[in-house]
Each structure stands twice: as structure tokens, then as C-alpha cells.
Amino acid sequence: MPDMNPAAPVASATARPASLTELFFAFSVLALQGFGGVLAVAQRELCDRHQWLSPREFVELLSTAQVLPGPNVCNLSLMIGDRFFGWRGALVALAGMVTAPLLLMLGLAWLLGEAARVQELQGLIKGALGGIAAVAAGQIVGTVLKLSAPMRQHELGWPTALALAVVALAMMIWLRWPLVWVLLGLGGAACVFTYAVLRRRPAPLPQEDA
Template sequence: MTAHTIRDISPAASSSSDADTCGTPPVPTSYALLKAFFLIGLTGFGGVLPWARRMLVERLGWMTNREFAELLPLAQLLPGPNVANIATVLGRQYRGAKGAAIAVFGLYLAPTIITIGVGYAYARWGHAPITAHLFAGLMPAATGLVIATVLKLVTSLPRGAASIVLVAATFIAVAIMKIPLLIVLAVLGPLGTIAVLRRAHKE
């Protein structure tokens, strides 16, 4: 994790109630971490990632759009769900190991309770025609949420032909050629890093 990915928001760098002179947001309390990720898990119907970005970037301002876009590849490289990995990284950055545990607990609390209830309901009424129609109707909304998040993340990409080429190559490799994501990231990730470093050197 580079220093550019996430701002220095450790407790030593800022108090939990006051922002520093550089405009860094105040470090959230353990309760704030729990509440934020609980709401992300509670409202993340159709995919948690869009709601995680909206909460962390747009509502709370704990990350910039660029920082979220840079943390996402790391979360994808690590085993486990992307948003759970993001919760672990941010919780650890804010409040240490305790913060990581609290963020992940908050993220999974509501979905676990809801899923148990839905699983019970599906076991009883899952084969009813109205259930199939309900799931079919939710699919377009879930797809739209993912597309909206992708479009917002694209705006944070470094400008240049290299970014366009890498995005296109990643899409072709994963969506068309069906190459495993880990292999794609292992190959194209370093290429993207080299391209950004070369551009920064020229500037």
C-alpha cells in the first residue's frame, strides 16, 4: 500500500473530532466505522460496491474517488469479497486491528441476518412463480448499479492512451477470453504501474 493510495489518517495524525490544517477529514471513531459499514451492508442490495463507494467517497469523504479506485485493485487481488477487504484496510488504517474487526463485523451484520431470513422464506416459497419474477425484475437494477459505479471510477483514471488500452485489454481478457482475474491483474497491473511511472517521470 503506497502512501498515495490512502491519506495519512492514523490516530496520531489527527484527532477524532478535529480536522487538521491540511484539510484531512477527522479520524472516525470505532462507532463511526461500525455505523458506516453497517449501513453499507444494509443498503447494498444488488451489490455492495456501489454503496460502499457512495458512502466512503461522497457522503463521508473518508476517501477521494482516486483513492477508492486505487484501493479497489488491491482488494481484488486479496482473497475474499472486495468490500470486505476494503473494510479491513480502512478499519486497520483508522483504528488498528480493532477497527478492521469492527468494520468487517458491521459490514456483515445486517446481510447475515437478512440472508438467514430470506433463506428461510426461499425454502418455503422459492418455487412460486412470483419469486422468479421478483428476481428477474431485480437484475436490471443490480446491473445498472454496477455500470454506474464503473462509469464513476473511469473518470478517476489517469488521462492518456495507455489507460484506455489497459481498460480495453482488461475487458477483453476477462469478459471475452475468460482469463482468470488474478492472472489478468498480475500481467496488466505491472504494465499500468510502469505506464503511470513513466508519465510521472516525463511531467
């Protein structure tokens, strides 16, 4: 049974990229797997395969990437690259994330433009795009379920973290609040609440030398 104690120590990553070349190709492979969104496979590649980040570190970086302007995955690649190699790593990771998909999309755009002129292929293209949309929706659901695991170690406790996630979802779906107000309102309140909990928590006792 997983440890659900909020005060439990947080596991750290056990490896790091050996070079900028490895960083570039890792993000290129990650980008090429991201049909409908890279986040569906990003945690598996960065945490499970390469072990550059722990699951909790990944969620924390992803949360920051979602708040910042710009595409989430590009923000995430910039932060991870900077984490290991500074500004050079940030640029290399971003280049790995966008280069191969850019070339692939330019080629597909040309092919679709040519195929759209053929009447027999229009129905086939429409069906293919509908199937891709269904797969992308499934990937998003799977990603949400997988990223929810680190909530068990959250300082507020997993019931409170789950309640905040449900409230945020309700504010966006039923109340139709803009994302910026959800982040500033509910997100700001959650930050203040977490800070108060951490301030009240007793400091760890210093370890004595053996």
C-alpha cells in the same frame, strides 16, 4: 472542465470517523444499501457523504482489494478500518459489513424456503429474482462509469488508462483469459510502465519559506 493534467495535486479526504461505533454503523448502513453489490453505493457513502476518502483514494484501495483474495468489499472494509483505528478498526468495519446482511439473509432464506412450498408463490419469487438481477446489472454499469472519473488524474494520462481498461476487458470477454493472468500480465506491465513514467518525471522544487 475537470483538471486533466496528470501532474495535478491529488485531493485528500477531509474527515475521519470519530469512533469505532460510528465506523461500525457507517459500514452497517452501507451494507444494507448494497442490493446486488455494495460497490454501487460505497463511493457515495465513503467519499461524498462521510468524506473519509477522496475519489482517487477510494479507487486505489478498491484496486488493492480486488487483487487480494476474498470478497472485494470485505477487503476494502478491512483496509479502511485499519487506516483509521488499526486492527481494531479493521475488525469493527468488517463486522459492520457482514453482521446485518448475515442476519437478513438467514431470515430471507427461511422465508423463501417456506414460500417455495406454496405453488402460487413460486412464479412470484421467480419474477422477483429476475427483477433483482436486472437492477444489480444496472448498478454495476453505473459503478463502473462513476469509478472511471479518477482516470483523468492518472500518471499515465486518461487515454492510456482507458486503453488499458479496454484491453483488460477484451482479454477477459473475448480471449477468455483467467483473471489471475490478466492481473499478473497486463497489471504487472502497467505497474512497470507507471514506475518508469514516475522515475522520468522531474522532482518538485522545494518551497521557499515566506
